[in-house]
Each structure stands twice: as C-alpha cells, then as structure tokens.
C-alpha cells in the first residue's frame with residue numbers, strides 16, 4: 001500500500017464539469033491505480049506510485065460543505081478512484097456515502113475495483129443512484145501495460161454483474177478507447193448483459209508535454225513501436241478518420257444493442 005498523507009486544506013466537494021452534476025466528490029487526493037493514460041496525472045500533487053492523500057476528517061468536512069447546497073446528485077470517481085486499495089483500510093468513501101445517504105443525496109460512482117460491492121447496502125438506500133465500472137482493454141496483457149495497478153477485467157465484471165443482479169442501476173464506461181488496441185465491440189458484448197447504459201470515450205490528448213502522453217509514448221515505444229506515429233496523429237485529433245469510422249460503426253451497433261449506447265468519441 002502507498003503512503004497516505006493528510007490533506008487539511010482541500011474541499012471534499014469540487015465543481016464538476018459533467019452534464020447533470022454541479023459537484024464531484026474526491027474521497028482521496030491521488031489514485032493508487034496510477035493508470036498511465038490518466039488525465040488527472042497531469043496535475044498530480046504527489047507521485048501516486050508512492051503517496052496519495054486523505055482528508056483529515058472527511059465526514060465532518062463533507063457535512064459542513066453540503067449544509068450550504070441543495071440536495072442533488074454528486075459524482076464520485078472523476079479525479080481519483082474511490083475504491084482504490086487504501087479504501088479497504090481508510091474507508092473515506094464509505095464514510096462519505098453514509099453521510100450522503102443520511103442526507104438523501106444520490107450519487108453516481110465510477111470505479112475500476114470490485115470493492116464497490118461492499119457498499120451495496122448504501123446504494124440500495126440512495127434512491128436515484130448509479131454505479132459504473134470502467135474498462136479499456138479486453139485482455140490482461142494490454143491492461144497490465146497501461147494500468148498495472150488495477151484489478152483484472154473478470155473481477156470488475158463480476159462486481160458489475162452483482163450490482164446489476166441486486167437491482168442497482170449500473171453503467172459501464174469504455175474509456176479510453178486506445179486506437180488499434182481497444183476492441184470496443186468485444187467490450188460491449190462483455191458488459192451489455194449487466195449494464196443499463198454503456199458510455200464510450202476516446203483517448204483524447206491535449207499537449208505533447210503532458211505526463212499521460214509521455215507515459216503512453218514510452219509504452220508504445222517499448223511494446224507497439226509500429227503504432228507510435230499513428231497515435232500521434234489520432235489521439236490529438238478528434239476529427240481523424242480513425243474516430244470517424246469508429247463512430248459510424250458504433251452508430252450501427254447502437255441500433256442493435258439492448259443497453260443504451262452513449263457514443264462520446
């Protein structure tokens with residue numbers, strides 16, 4: 001387990017840019033999963049492979065922060081994974097959820113960990129809530145290259161299945177779609193029976209200097225050198241023909257797939 005420092009200054013709630021949410025909640029500052037493509041790495045305050053931070057008293061702090069806002073859905077899982085390994089010990093997420101359940105705030109949670117199943121009792125009480133699992137790779141070889149500290153797909157899928165069978169609203173986020181590596185169709189087939197909605201997001205990069213692009217470039221150089229030049233063309237250009245073609249294929253699939261497909265490429 002990585003070292004967990006105490007953060008005493010940062011609000012638990014942060015503004016949220018996602019449609020339908022004004023606030024997101026980060027139970028942790030930093031993410032032990034340390035996915036090499038993670039956009040949040042670009043503004044990381046610590047080296048997540050060695051240190052993350054927890055709030056000094058998350059329940060008291062959150063109680064204070066929500067006392068001044070209307071009851072509304074809160075998004076959890078944007079800048080860090082609320083069920084990263086430290087959650088088994090620190091229970092920052094559990095404490096936050098207990099308070100939100102008491103105050104009747106619904107949540108939308110996103111994670112790569114099956115630890116989320118632990119909190120099913122709370123999700124069942126939190127009307128209007130949903131829980132999502134994110135996946136980007138159909139095989140463990142590629143997953144280990146790009147997100148070595150996360151759980152295998154089979155564990156995430158098992159969690160998704162359990163949540164779905166227990167009547168909790170579920171979704172899957174296929175993100176980031178890594179050109180030539182992620183097989184979106186295969187992932188959709190895997191998760192469709194257990195997802196109410198499937199969201200699909202492309203690998204989208206802003207700057208060559210960013211840490212996530214440097215990480216991806218290094219992995220490609222070592223393992224897929226023939227793809228490197230194409231990645232530079234595709235990942236920085238949302239109008240590239242690779243994305244146009246994939247969008248068209250997914251729109252066709254959209255008509256035949258039972259869960260709602262949300263194509264955000």
Ligand code: SF4
Nearest residue numbers: 031033034035038080
């Ligand atoms: S789990 Fe999510 S927040 Fe954590 S490193 Fe991976 S992409 Fe980033």
